[in-house]
Amino acid sequence: MAKSCCYWILAAIVGVIAFSGTEASKCYECKALDCEENKSVDCTPTTEADKCFSINRDTFIERGCLKTLTVEGDKTKCSTETDLSCVTCDGDNCNNQKWRKCYSCSGNAEDCTKEQSGDTGLKLCGKYVATDQCFSKVDTDSVQRGCHSDLTEAEQTACAANKLCETCSDDSCNKLSKATLESFPKCKQCIAPTAGCEDGTIAATECGTHVDSCYVRLNGDKVERGCVSKLAAADAEKCVTGDVATTCLKCSGDDCNTQKWLKCFKCVDTDANCAAEQTSTAGFCSLFKVGNKCYERLVNAKIQRGCQTDLAGTEEACSGNQECRTCSTDACNKETAESLKTTDRCLQCSSLAGSAADKCLLGTESNQPCAKASDGECYSRIGTDGLVNRGCTSALTADEVTKCTGTLCNVCKAPSVGTTCNTGLFPASRLKCYRCKSTAADGKCQEALTGESFSEVCPKYKETDGCYSRNSGDFLERGCLSDLTEEPCKGLTEKQCATCEKENCNSISKKVLNGAGQLAALSAVAMVAVSFLVTLVTKV
Numbered sequence: 001m002a003k004s005c006c007y008w009i010l011a012a013i014v015g016v017i018a019f020s021g022t023e024a025s026k027c028y029e030c031k032a033l034d035c036e037e038n039k040s041v042d043c044t045p046t047t048e049a050d051k052c053f054s055i056n057r058d059t060f061i062e063r064g065c066l067k068t069l070t071v072e073g074d075k076t077k078c079s080t081e082t083d084l085s086c087v088t089c090d091g092d093n094c095n096n097q098k099w100r101k102c103y104s105c106s107g108n109a110e111d112c113t114k115e116q117s118g119d120t121g122l123k124l125c126g127k128y129v130a131t132d133q134c135f136s137k138v139d140t141d142s143v144q145r146g147c148h149s150d151l152t153e154a155e156q157t158a159c160a161a162n163k164l165c166e167t168c169s170d171d172s173c174n175k176l177s178k179a180t181l182e183s184f185p186k187c188k189q190c191i192a193p194t195a196g197c198e199d200g201t202i203a204a205t206e207c208g209t210h211v212d213s214c215y216v217r218l219n220g221d222k223v224e225r226g227c228v229s230k231l232a233a234a235d236a237e238k239c240v241t242g243d244v245a246t247t248c249l250k251c252s253g254d255d256c257n258t259q260k261w262l263k264c265f266k267c268v269d270t271d272a273n274c275a276a277e278q279t280s281t282a283g284f285c286s287l288f289k290v291g292n293k294c295y296e297r298l299v300n301a302k303i304q305r306g307c308q309t310d311l312a313g314t315e316e317a318c319s320g321n322q323e324c325r326t327c328s329t330d331a332c333n334k335e336t337a338e339s340l341k342t343t344d345r346c347l348q349c350s351s352l353a354g355s356a357a358d359k360c361l362l363g364t365e366s367n368q369p370c371a372k373a374s375d376g377e378c379y380s381r382i383g384t385d386g387l388v389n390r391g392c393t394s395a396l397t398a399d400e401v402t403k404c405t406g407t408l409c410n411v412c413k414a415p416s417v418g419t420t421c422n423t424g425l426f427p428a429s430r431l432k433c434y435r436c437k438s439t440a441a442d443g444k445c446q447e448a449l450t451g452e453s454f455s456e457v458c459p460k461y462k463e464t465d466g467c468y469s470r471n472s473g474d475f476l477e478r479g480c481l482s483d484l485t486e487e488p489c490k491g492l493t494e495k496q497c498a499t500c501e502k503e504n505c506n507s508i509s510k511k512v513l514n515g516a517g518q519l520a521a522l523s524a525v526a527m528v529a530v531s532f533l534v535t536l537v538t539k540v
Helices: 002-022 072-079 153-160 233-237 398-403 510-539
Strands: 026-028 030-032 040-042 052-056 061-065 086-089 101-103 105-107 122-124 134-139 142-147 165-168 186-188 204-206 214-219 222-227 248-251 294-299 302-307 324-327 377-382 388-392 409-413 432-434 455-457 467-472 475-480 497-500
Touching: 026 052, 052 072, 072 086, 101 134, 101 142, 153 165, 186 214, 186 222, 432 467, 432 475, 467 510
Parallel strands: none
Antiparallel strands: 026 040, 026 061, 030 061, 052 061, 052 086, 101 122, 105 142, 134 142, 134 165, 186 204, 214 222, 214 248, 294 302, 294 324, 377 388, 377 409, 432 455, 467 475, 467 497
16 A cells, blocks of 8 residues: 555656646747737646647737647647748746848849839748848849748758858848849958059959948058958948048948058157158058058157158148148158258347347347248347347238338348348347346445446336336436336435436446435435525516
């Protein structure tokens, strides 16, 4: 009794395990191309093992529990392994197969030979094959489109060997027009130093696709050419078309990637031998642009060489610089720095307010090359602020040049090539005064002054300028009237302040200045007394 009981329990356990491993208790149930998760139904209760099914109804896929099929023809389809219009499977919700959709047509009518789009002509493949594809094939003047699974094994083999038969693995992907299907783009495909790669003379070869673009790029320090379709997606995104500076140039059309990547010498003044004629190997420009150029220029008398595309933003290498050259062939920017120097040079500066030692004021500043040709003509002029401005006449308008005459503006011409003329004081007769202020530590300024010590050109030019000496607390201050914004002696007595109009006329000592004030006061009293006596005598 105990033994038969054990057999019964064991049989029950085996039965449960067997049933659980082969049956489908849930299946997707819908009539659509795809089922949503909430379309899952319970196939139980059942007394026998069940399966899920998916059957092609031409315009949609019907899915459900196999036991629910009642039409004998459907049952036959789903039970025949070779009939792939219906597939069955074991396991919960296993009937989620995705049927391929392809454009289907045949013939030479425009509807079939043109590029396909939308839902017109798009059909579900009659058979379910997990790895199914779509195909398009050109045959003389006609086109055939459909599902790869509809072809016989021999036709599939023939398609693989026929360059006019193309397969693809996405829904509705067999859409290319007959003209495109017959097209096989060609590009130059190489990496330097392969012969003909760097200069773009290597022959073009087919890319292996019907739609493609060509590219040329710099890969490290080597030129690379090829078909964009063969690049990694991230690299392909870097390739652009048009007149822009780029690391990868893309173009359309057979054999279009012929562009030559420019080589230039690249160095600056601090690099060894940059100022000398260049004889080493030039390097590729980091960016490509149609019409790119090499440049060599002097900036503040220091040499710079490089590629136009390597400059920041829209900067033009030679804009406003006569000591600059550009060229368009490999390694052309090789000339010496000395050869770049222009003979068209002037002092180009503005003097500083309050500074008598300013080189521009004194006309001792170094000359600079004119930004534009000036034929050796320079100018010096006094601005409305009284400061001197110097430069090349090419920086002025024609009207300004015409009006640049007289005391406040002058145009001159360099006496010889490579020299300049707008040097020295301007105007030459401008006033000099003693300019200083005594301090507790240094009382020299308040002594009587002679010679050049403390004598300075007045920084601001004023035709009615003068000099002054005045008390400033316990100390003495001297300078030019044009240094001040108000009258120098305002609020001061004659023994505290004096003005004059000749060069270095404010040399009087503090002691004499104060004494002169007292003497002037006594003289005034004497004059009043004399006048009074004269009046009395007259009355008598």
